Amino acid sequence: MDILGKPATIAMASTSNTALPFKRKRSRCLIHCVGNATGDLLPFKDVTKSKVISCAKEWAELNGNEGELAGEIIGKDGEVLPDVKFQEHGYHRHCYNRFTDVSKIARARAKKQNTGN
Numbered sequence: 090m091d092i093l094g095k096p097a098t099i100a101m102a103s104t105s106n107t108a109l110p111f112k113r114k115r116s117r118c119l120i121h122c123v124g125n126a127t128g129d130l131l132p133f134k135d136v137t138k139s140k141v142i143s144c145a146k147e148w149a150e151l152n153g154n155e156g157e158l159a160g161e162i163i164g165k166d167g168e169v170l171p172d173v174k175f176q177e178h179g180y181h182r183h184c185y186n187r188f189t190d191v192s193k194i195a196r197a198r199a200k201k202q203n204t205g206n
Contacts, residue, residue, distance in 0.1 A: 119162070119178040120145075120188040122155050130179030137185065138175050144189045151197045155188055 116130050120141060133141070146167055148159035164170050187193065 116177065116179050118181045118184050119173070119175065120158055120180050120184050122158055122187050123181065123183045126181035126183040128181060131182060131185075132179050133175040137180070140189050141180070141185070142169060144191075144194065147194050148188070148197075151194070151201055153197060155193075155197070158188070 118126065118130055119133075131137075142162070145159040145162040148155040149163045149167075150156070151159075162169060162173050
């Protein structure tokens with residue numbers, strides 16, 4: 090019991106792999122492709138960073154919002170642009186899911202082939 094007579098609660102350390110909220114004053118969602126995505130930004134880890142880079146290389150060849158975002162991450166040579174600082178930014182879970190969705194990439198690729206763009 091605490092001093093007010095209420096049952097005491099004990100904070101347990103989390104053993105899950107969920108990321109803690111990423112709160113820095115200048116942080117932004119590096120792959121913000123879902124307009125209404127809000128909330129805490131998650132920090133990039135090696136796996137999420139690699140997946141975003143891989144998908145950005147594919148999106149960079151395609152049209153649309155994701156293609157434009159990819160152009161801000163990947164240069165024309167296919168390498169990550171030097172001014173992209175993954176450690177200074179984060180991502181919304183919803184934006185990450187959309188940006189790395191291989192079925193959306195495949196549909197965008199098929200659409201580009203069908204329209205000849």
